[in-house]
Amino acid sequence: MTTQVTLTKTPNAQVTQLDAMVIGAGVAGLYQLHKLREMGMNVRGYEAGTGVGGTWYWNRYPGARFDSQAEIYQYWFSEELYKSWQPSERFPAQPETERWLNHVADRLDLKKDIQFSTRISSAHYNEDAGRWTVTTDTGETIDTQFLIACCGMLSAPLKDRFPGQDSFHGEIHHTGLWPKEGVDFKGKRVAVIGTGATGIQVIQSIAPEVGSMKVFVRTPQYIVPMKNYKYSKENWAKWGERFHELKARVRQTFAGFDYDFEAPPWADLTRQQRTDILEQHWLEGSLSLWLATFPEIFYDEEVSEEVSKFVRDKMRARLHNDPKLCDLLIPTDYGFGTHRVPLENKYLEVYLQDNVEAVDCRTAPIEEIVPEGIRTADGKIHEVDVIVLAVGFDAGSGALSRIDIRGRDGRALKQQWQEEIRTAMGLQVYGYPNLFTTGAPLAPSAALCNMTTCLQQQVDWITGCIDHALRNGKQTVEATKAFEDAWVEHHDEVASKTLVVKTDSWYMGSNVDGKPRRLLSYIGGVGNYHKRCDEIAAEGYPGFAMS
Incomplete structure (x- = not known):
């Protein structure tokens, strides 16, 4: 037509x-x-x-x-x-x-x-x-x-987020308005502002090529490791055979995925049974830990705290129990799943690199962008060549x-x-x-x-x-x-x-x-x-x- x-x-x-x-x-x-x-x-x-x-x-x-x-x-x-x-x-x-x-x-x-x-x-x-x-x-x-x-x-996109952005002598890019030609990070001093799902993807992806990177952290995020494996023609053919089943399934679940809350009620399980379910979904490598384990995480503070502790412990181990990094990168003032939960791939390990610094924006918030870089409330000017605004929408x-x-x-x-x-x-x-x-x-x-x-x-x-x-x-x-x-x-x-x-x-x-x-x-x-x-x-x- x-x-x-x-x-x-x-x-x-x-x-x-x-x-x-x-x-x-x-x-x-x-x-x-x-x-x-x-x-x-x-x-x-x-x-x-x-x-x-x-x-x-x-x-x-x-x-x-x-x-x-x-x-x-x-x-x-x-x-x-x-x-x-x-x-x-x-x-x-x-x-x-x-x-x-x-x-x-x-x-x-x-x-x-x-x-x-x-x-x-x-x-x-x-x-x-x-x-x-x-x-x-x-x-x-x-x-x-x-x-x-x-x-x-x-x-x-919240693109005009900080005073002075127009004064910056280097490049500044919002993730939601990324140039088609891409951005060259090789050997450059890079600042990433924001550690939500988008910021996490950027940080883990550019870490191998930057000269140095400063990540400005205000609100730390609970994370789940993504398990991303290749699909062959044979894999896809099998999914194709399940087309009608999947089509019906996603319309019925809590969040429109093919998985749903199917575990027994939290109160009916032993501590070990709960941990086993959480471990299973942690290793599954998708959003199922959030959307297919225990619905109680959304409304029961005790359950929320237990699941949050499970994730915190996983994160702490990956940060080698570094007290400064753990304090800055692991949430403690809200529960797992009450924010959008990002999937990641070796995101936390980036902060163990010698050329990466996590900047605490809770104690010293960003005040303005200056020609040389970013000035924080403690008076420090962080000199960089490229600023990535992963500050959301x-x-x-x-x-x-x-x-x-x-x-x-x-x-x-x-x-x-x-x-x-x-x-x-x-x-x-x-x-x-x-x-x-x-x-x-x-x-x-x-x-x-x-x-x-x-x-x-x-x-x-x-x-x-x-x-x-x-x-x-x-x-x-x-x-x-x-x-x-x-x-x-x-x-x-x-x-x-x-x-x-x-x-x-x-x-x-x-x-x-x-x-x-x-x-x-x-x-x-x-x-x-x-x-x-x-x-x-x-x-x-x-x-x-x-x-």
């Missing part, structure tokens, strides 16, 4: 007329474009990058790779598509994942309907017409009935807040979310008819899910909702205030029972000054969320007003 885009002349410019437009060409955006084309809609995708990939286009920093296994980080709508790609390893690196998403786009012939190198500047709802007027940074105006934002939950809400989105009565989404972050299941926001979202706050896809599982489920639900409306002669869909209120209340009730809300992290928006505090992800479980979405669809979408 070929999309026909209609251009209507106005007194000042041409306006692109669409039935639907999709923002973003990552995992969700590609699938959403495919689904709407299948419906026969006049649809176009818009992407800021020069190619497809979303996260896997922008995050091309050294060591970037996903931590969901290749066999489940997949599209599930086509068994043929699944079997047509051959991953080289269990956790493929960024270049391979970008190639995979290009493979998907080419197989489905999607690129002809995507406009690249185009950022969305504004989107204003026209109440009289029941349509959205969207503008781009290239000067284009789009008139569309449905607006589907697949902008990504981690796509708004305005997660969940940031991608949409950076667009001037205005709904009914001129309400501005950015302003609303500065006061309180609210959505209706992360699928719509009351007051913004015909605006649908994936990867938005208050859904598992905001951060606590194998992303391909949750993003595809949301795309399927959105497509079904639009189809239902049109088949019933309706032109607008909007979540009601009552439904949104009820979902926010339920979300908060579930979250309040966990230890996650007691921890400062980007999960809670704590990494962005002034951001309202609320758990960004729904933590009631992917399976439960999917079940509720399916019920709403089966009942004719109650809570979503159609007119």
Whole structure:
């Protein structure tokens, strides 16, 4: 099918007329474009990058790779598509994942309907017409009935993080905006700011080539060693035989993986039995230690402390019990799993190198970037040639807040979310008819899910909702205030029972000054969320007003 885009002349410019437009060409955006084309809609995708990939286009920093296994980080709508790609390893690196998403786009012939190198500047709802007027940074105006934002939950980098960044005489790069041509670290003095999942991948990857490296550590992270082995054709053929089993499985588990909490209750086990389970999952080398051992780590402080101690002991041994490094790199003020848990490969061993220094930013925070490097609160200037900003994102809400989105009565989404972050299941926001979202706050896809599982489920639900409306002669869909209120209340009730809300992290928006505090992800479980979405669809979408 070929999309026909209609251009209507106005007194000042041409306006692109669409039935639907999709923002973003990552995992969700590609699938959403495919689904709407299948419906026969006049649809176009818009992407800021020069190619497809979303996260896997922008995050091309050294060591970037996903931590969901290749066999489940997949599209599930086509068994043929699944079997047509051959991953080289269990956790493929960024270049391979970008190639995979290009493979998907080419197989489905999607690129002809995507406009690249185009950022969305504004989107204003026209109440009289029941349509959205969207503008781009290239000067284009789009008139569309449905607006589907697949902008990504981690796509708004905090790039202007420190005063004086423009004064630095060397190179400075944010991991989420990494240059395609790469960065030469060989023999250079390098600073890495941040030790979250991204920082860890960078640090362990560039350590062998730097002249020296200073890692600025504020919040230490619990880690799990990644076990990443190669996949042969025979391996992949076996996974292909399990396509339908895996497809069903990931929709039902707590976090959208193929593993789930299946151990007996913590209280029913002996100390040795608990340790055996933890050891088994530690050696398994995936996120299963976090998401498939004991759910009690999320809400029982005693269990959380025991599991945290298990991981601390593993980390301490790898640091050779060095008191300074252990104090700086091993968390003690929050529990395992209440932050995002990174997988790593000999990350801790980097700090045992003679040319690597861990700088304590708890006692001497970074004050500013100066021409020579980084000045900390103790007055010391750390002279470096390259600064890597692994300082994260305005997660969940940031991608949409950076667009001037205005709904009914001129309400501005950015302003609303500065006061309180609210959505209706992360699928719509009351007051913004015909605006649908994936990867938005208050859904598992905001951060606590194998992303391909949750993003595809949301795309399927959105497509079904639009189809239902049109088949019933309706032109607008909007979540009601009552439904949104009820979902926010339920979300908060579930979250309040966990230890996650007691921890400062980007999960809670704590990494962005002034951001309202609320758990960004729904933590009631992917399976439960999917079940509720399916019920709403089966009942004719109650809570979503159609007119």
